[in-house]
Amino acid sequence: MLNIKPILSTLMRSKSGPVLLLLQIILSVAIVANASFIIHERLGMMQRDSGIVESEILTFNMYNFDPSIDRVQQNQLDQQLLRNLPNVMAATSTNMLPLSGSGWSSTLNLGPDSETAQSTPQFAMYLGTEHTLETLGLKLIDGRNFYPDEINTSLTASGKLAIVSKALVDATWPNESALGKVLYEGEDTQITIIGVVEKLQGAWIDSGDLEYSVIQNVDWGGRSYLVRALPQHHAELKQAITDVMLKENPNRVIDDFQSIKAVKESSYRDHQLMVTVLSMMVVLLLLITSLGLTGMVMFNIQRRTKQIGTRRALGATKADILSLFLTENYIICVVGGVLGGGLAVLLGQQLMQHYDLPQLDLLYPIMTVLGLLLVTTVAVVLPARKAANISPAMATRSV
Amino acid sequence: MFLYYVDLAWRSIKKTPVLSLLMVLAISIGIGITITTLNVYSMMSFNPAGERSDRLNAIQLWSQGVNSWDEYHSLVTYQDVMNLRQSGIPKAQAAMFRTGAAVQTDDPEFVPILRGIRVTDSGFFSLFSVPFLYGGAWDKSVDSDPQYQLVIGEKLNQSLFGGENSVGKTVYLNRKPYHVVGVIKEWNPQPKYYDPLNGAFNSAEQLFVPFSLTPIEEFDVWGNSSGWKFEPMTGYQSRLNSEKVWLEFWVDLPSEESRSAYRSFLSHYVEQQKQLNRFTDDKAAADSVQLSNVAEWLEMNNVVPEDNKILVGLSALFLCVCLVNILGLMLTKFLKRAPEVGVRRAIGASRGQIFAQYMVEVGVIGLFGGLLGLLWAWLALYSLSAKFDVADGLTNLSMSMWVITPSIAVGTALLAGLYPAWVVCRTKPSVYLKSQ
Numbered sequence: 151m152l153n154i155k156p157i158l159s160t161l162m163r164s165k166s167g168p169v170l171l172l173l174q175i176i177l178s179v180a181i182v183a184n185a186s187f188i189i190h191e192r193l194g195m196m197q198r199d200s201g202i203v204e205s206e207i208l209t210f211n212m213y214n215f216d217p218s219i220d221r222v223q224q225n226q227l228d229q230q231l232l233r234n235l236p237n238v239m240a241a242t243s244t245n246m247l248p249l250s251g252s253g254w255s256s257t258l259n260l261g262p263d264s265e266t267a268q269s270t271p272q273f274a275m276y277l278g279t280e281h282t283l284e285t286l287g288l289k290l291i292d293g294r295n296f297y298p299d300e301i302n303t304s305l306t307a308s309g310k311l312a313i314v315s316k317a318l319v320d321a322t323w324p325n326e327s328a329l330g331k332v333l334y335e336g337e338d339t340q341i342t343i344i345g346v347v348e349k350l351q352g353a354w355i356d357s358g359d360l361e362y363s364v365i366q367n368v369d370w371g372g373r374s375y376l377v378r379a380l381p382q383h384h385a386e387l388k389q390a391i392t393d394v395m396l397k398e399n400p401n402r403v404i405d406d407f408q409s410i411k412a413v414k415e416s417s418y419r420d421h422q423l424m425v426t427v428l429s430m431m432v433v434l435l436l437l438i439t440s441l442g443l444t445g446m447v448m449f450n451i452q453r454r455t456k457q458i459g460t461r462r463a464l465g466a467t468k469a470d471i472l473s474l475f476l477t478e479n480y481i482i483c484v485v486g487g488v489l490g491g492g493l494a495v496l497l498g499q500q501l502m503q504h505y506d507l508p509q510l511d512l513l514y515p516i517m518t519v520l521g522l523l524l525v526t527t528v529a530v531v532l533p534a535r536k537a538a539n540i541s542p543a544m545a546t547r548s549v
Numbered sequence: 550m551f552l553y554y555v556d557l558a559w560r561s562i563k564k565t566p567v568l569s570l571l572m573v574l575a576i577s578i579g580i581g582i583t584i585t586t587l588n589v590y591s592m593m594s595f596n597p598a599g600e601r602s603d604r605l606n607a608i609q610l611w612s613q614g615v616n617s618w619d620e621y622h623s624l625v626t627y628q629d630v631m632n633l634r635q636s637g638i639p640k641a642q643a644a645m646f647r648t649g650a651a652v653q654t655d656d657p658e659f660v661p662i663l664r665g666i667r668v669t670d671s672g673f674f675s676l677f678s679v680p681f682l683y684g685g686a687w688d689k690s691v692d693s694d695p696q697y698q699l700v701i702g703e704k705l706n707q708s709l710f711g712g713e714n715s716v717g718k719t720v721y722l723n724r725k726p727y728h729v730v731g732v733i734k735e736w737n738p739q740p741k742y743y744d745p746l747n748g749a750f751n752s753a754e755q756l757f758v759p760f761s762l763t764p765i766e767e768f769d770v771w772g773n774s775s776g777w778k779f780e781p782m783t784g785y786q787s788r789l790n791s792e793k794v795w796l797e798f799w800v801d802l803p804s805e806e807s808r809s810a811y812r813s814f815l816s817h818y819v820e821q822q823k824q825l826n827r828f829t830d831d832k833a834a835a836d837s838v839q840l841s842n843v844a845e846w847l848e849m850n851n852v853v854p855e856d857n858k859i860l861v862g863l864s865a866l867f868l869c870v871c872l873v874n875i876l877g878l879m880l881t882k883f884l885k886r887a888p889e890v891g892v893r894r895a896i897g898a899s900r901g902q903i904f905a906q907y908m909v910e911v912g913v914i915g916l917f918g919g920l921l922g923l924l925w926a927w928l929a930l931y932s933l934s935a936k937f938d939v940a941d942g943l944t945n946l947s948m949s950m951w952v953i954t955p956s957i958a959v960g961t962a963l964l965a966g967l968y969p970a971w972v973v974c975r976t977k978p979s980v981y982l983k984s985q
Binding site: 166167170171173174177178180181184185188211213215216217264305306335336401402403405419420422423424426427428430431434435437438439441442445446449452501505506507 | 568571574575578579582585586649650651661662663723724779781782783854855856858859860863864866867869870871873874876877878880881884885933936937968972
């Protein structure tokens with residue numbers, strides 16, 4: 151029905167055109183498959199849930215430069231002032247911002263002897279207060295929050311407690327409850343786990359340890375503050391916070407107001423950029439390939455006008471002519487797709503070897519070939535419909 | 550003859566506007582994408598030190614204990630820096646880290662601003678060829694005998710003192726008075742090669758203060774501090790005495806001799822420290838030091854992100870697709886004109902002339918494609934900087950691209966045209982004369 155044999159012999163007669171098309175398809179499949187794979191991987195990264203209410207959290211920096219202030223007291227007073235502001239749902243000090251790309255990270259030992267004890271994976275070390283869970287919008291799934299009188303004001307104080315993310319629990323004590331477990335910092339410092347939150351990401355989005363977080367009961371009086379309020383109140387809050395804080399003590403600089411959503415976007419900006427550029431590349435590549443194909447088919451039709459006319463005169467239907475061109479295209483596409491798929495895998499292996507990319511999923515070359523079949527069908531059908539309309543009389547007229 | 554061919558080419562292009570437009574578009578898109586990624590890449594991989602790249606060396610020491618870090622850290626400890634600063638071998642040397650403080654002036658109306666500060670030695674300014682507008686670096690003696698002096702940037706000088714010569718004036722950092730000794734002319738190396746660790750494309754600081762003030766002023770560290778073992782931190786002094794690494798140390802070693810002399814000084818130093826029970830790893834002393842020149846330093850600190858290299862590779866492949874594409878279109882177009890070639894051959898044109906004629910036509914198409922591609926690249930870079938907040942330095946179309954782009958475009962087109970032109974110049978006149 152498809153008359154592959156005569157089509158094949160036509161293709162073999164004038165090789166250069168089909169060969170070029172084949173080459174183009176092979177390269178396109180290799181590029182598009184790898185590009186779409188990277189795009190998919192990055193989009194997946196961007197869609198991960200951070201566990202916090204990103205858009206509701208407003209952060210800012212407060213830099214006190216008056217040497218005479220009592221930092222501990224000032225910090226507690228400042229937080230009280232923050233919580234008293236209208237529309238503020240919760241507020242706390244922090245030592246680092248989630249998803250920001252900078253912060254504190256650490257590992258702790260599971261036993262007192264640092265030589266023999268196993269240790270936790272690298273985790274983000276948040277310092278916070280009894281208000282941290284509410285401010286970040288974290289979901290406590292086990293244990294309890296800090297009590298107000300448990301909050302320390304220095305890292306070296308005793309009575310260290312921690313709330314940890316579930317991912318860290320699963321990685322450290324699989325199938326066990328983490329409550330009451332003790333982590334060791336050096337030999338004498340112990341940190342007791344009192345709670346587990348469902349999810350809390352750290353600061354480094356490209357790290358494999360992103361999901362591992364620990365919140366310690368230290369009110370890190372100093373620089374960064376987190377304020378939870380509905381996004382529509384953020385603009386007025388910026389002004390209100392600056393006014394209140396400067397009124398309380400003018401010897402400080404208050405700046406870097408931004409929501410965690412904005413922090414997140416700027417952290418993911420490079421990935422967003424990669425996705426944009428690669429998507430552009432894929433679209434343009436398909437466009438160029440199909441335009442090239444259309445041009446080629448148009449030329450072939452002109453060259454084969456007589457042949458087509460003769461066929462029509464000998465009884466070929468319009469559909470036969472159309473299927474002739476389509477079959478020709480599919481043969482090239484399938485051969486090109488298989489070879490291109492192979493090249494795509496090779497390219498993927500190179501990328502994986504030299505750069506930090508995972509193994510190319512075979513689904514991508516396959517999807518690309520299917521996509522290409524679809525696009526080229528359109529690119530062929532449009533000019534080929536014209537060919538099908540060549541009347542049989544054409545064949546006889548000019549001979 | 551050339552101009553005649555150009556004229557012929559132009560006529561031919563006008564005769565088949567759609568096909569020609571397709572070809573120009575194909576080239577221009579390929580070129581546009583390639584140039585966009587290449588431009589960002591070349592900006593990122595630029596070495597601002599130029600010919601001084603080899604003499605400027607960042608020092609790294611294998612100060613970690615057994616079974617801890619398995620790579621050199623980019624930073625070094627305070628105690629090592631203080632010891633290494635004793636050496637007289639380098640022409641200039643500078644320890645450095647980043648801090649920040651609230652900046653005020655004598656003007657009571659001036660609202661305090663928070664600014665990043667580089668804490669460093671007087672050698673910094675000669676090491677990195679920092680140009681001065683007024684005054685100069687603080688005296689070398691300040692590096693060992695601390696004085697409250699500072700150097701400010703032109704921009705900050707503008708906002709603090711309205712741009713006048715401010716040498717001798719006072720700037721307050723966290724309410725401590727510092728005397729201005731120099732004002733730097735606009736200076737912002739990209740990448741920020743003297744400290745690529747805190748954002749390789751961040752702007753250079755506008756404030757520089759003597760490193761010797763560190764133990765007195767206890768400047769906050771606005772950068773990484775890393776430790777390979779647990780050390781309790783009870784105050785600034787414990788940081789200074791610790792094995793934590795948090796400083797960069799650069800030396801200027803102008804000749805090969807000075808480099809090898811310094812290398813042996815370093816291994817001698819490590820030997821000495823080993824006897825003091827530091828540097829406990831069993832590496833040989835000579836293998837426990839690493840000097841990296843600027844090029845190596847930028848490479849080591851991954852200034853050019855991997856993504857960028859992938860993009861350059863993919864866009865080169867993309868250009869290949871465009872090349873194959875125009876090759877096909879060109880072949881189509883030229884074969885269509887085979888009868889015309891037949892006639893020209895019959896009335897005396899040589900194969901070489903036909904070949905030359907078609908190559909000119911291809912070149913013209915390539916040139917158009919290149920110019921259009923430059924426009925695409927410019928648009929793409931412009932929208933990148935607008936939408937993605939990419940550092941301005943990276944999205945300026947570099948001057949060299951104005952030459953490189955058309956060259957690549959014409960080169961690509963000529964490459965793609967070789968085969969079609971060759972096919973068409975081999976046309977036998979008889980075949981076409983017969984069928985007309």
